[in-house]
Amino acid sequence: MSASTVPGGDSRLAARPIDRGEPQRIVVGLDDTPTARAALRWAARQALLTGATVRAVHVIDWPIGIEAFGSVEVPEDGRLPEEKVSGPYRRGIRRVFEEASPEPGWQLQFAEGDAGEVLVAEAADADLLVIGTRTNPAWTGDVSGPVAHHVLSRMTCPVVAVPLPAPESGRTERQ
Numbered sequence: 001m002s003a004s005t006v007p008g009g010d011s012r013l014a015a016r017p018i019d020r021g022e023p024q025r026i027v028v029g030l031d032d033t034p035t036a037r038a039a040l041r042w043a044a045r046q047a048l049l050t051g052a053t054v055r056a057v058h059v060i061d062w063p064i065g066i067e068a069f070g071s072v073e074v075p076e077d078g079r080l081p082e083e084k085v086s087g088p089y090r091r092g093i094r095r096v097f098e099e100a101s102p103e104p105g106w107q108l109q110f111a112e113g114d115a116g117e118v119l120v121a122e123a124a125d126a127d128l129l130v131i132g133t134r135t136n137p138a139w140t141g142d143v144s145g146p147v148a149h150h151v152l153s154r155m156t157c158p159v160v161a162v163p164l165p166a167p168e169s170g171r172t173e174r175q
Contacts, residue, residue, distance in 0.1 A: 023050075023051050023052050023053050024047075024050055024051070024052035024053070024127040024128065025052060025053055025055065025125070025126045025127050025128075026043050026046060026047055026052045026053065026054050026055070026126065026127065026128045026129075026130060027054075027055050027056075027057060027119070027122050027123040027126040027128070027129050027130070028040050028043040028054060028055070028056050028057070028129070028130040028131070029056075029057055029059070029115065029119050029129075029130070029131045029132070029147070030056040030057060030058045030093065030096060030097065030108070031058060031059075031093070031096075032092060032093065032096050033132060034132075034164055035132025035133055035162065035163070035164055036096075036131075036132040037096060037099065037132075038132055038162045038163070038164055038165065039130045039131055039132040039160075039162040040056060040096070040097070040099070040100045040130075041099075041100060042130060042160065042162045043056075043100075043128075043130040043160075044100040044101070044102070046128070046130070046160075047103070047106070048103070052127070052128075053103075053105050053106060053107075054100075054102065054103075054106040054107070055106070055107045055108075055109055055122070055126075056097050056100075056106075056107070056108045056109065057109050057110075057111055057118065057119060057122045058093045058108065058109070058110050058111070059110075059111050059112070059113060059114075059115040059118045059119070060080065060085070060110065060111070060112050061112070061113060061114060061115055079109060079110070079111050080110040080111055080112050081110075082110060084110075085110050090110070093108070093110075094108060109122070114150075115147045116146065116147045116149075116150025116151055116154075117150070119131070119147070119151050120150070120151055120154045120155060123151075123155060123157060124156070126157050127157055127158075128157060128158050128159075128160065129151065129155055129157060129158070129159045129160070130159075130160045130162060131147065131148055131151060131159065131160070131161055131162070132161070132162055132163075132164075133145070133148065133161050133162065133163045133164070148161055
């Protein structure tokens with residue numbers, strides 16, 4: 001569907017036109033929090049249902065995890081080659097990514113910078129961005145948090161914010 005065929009005709013409401021031979025692209029923000037893991041699981045299920053590809057983006061906003069403090073030149077786009085991320089840190093995030101049983105063609109990418117800004121840039125040509133909601137909404141009363149707020153106010157593709165699954169209530173089903 002092209003922007004001109006979008007109901008109402010507003011091209012700003014249209015997602016990127018998709019060539020039927022091209023898989024949809026899902027970008028997911030990834031770290032080792034329970035909500036990011038839930039977002040990755042949701043993105044993986046969505047990708048399997050739709051034939052989409054997944055690119056998980058882990059943003060390092062402080063030199064923690066970078067191999068050599070002060071000696072890493074980060075390209076303008078903020079992407080970090082995996083070898084510039086310390087081995088133990090990289091392996092930990094890769095284990096989180098592997099929990100989703102990635103399909104061939106799915107990617108894990110490391111980047112440096114402000115998480116909100118990096119995710120907006122990385123998902124600029126995506127069909128969908130998936131993020132986790134704030135782990136503890138009691139902190140501010142805002143379930144979205146600063147990264148989600150930044151993303152939601154600037155994205156041009158749909159954004160899915162995935163909460164943690166509801167805890168088991170211990171109730172038994174009716175018979």
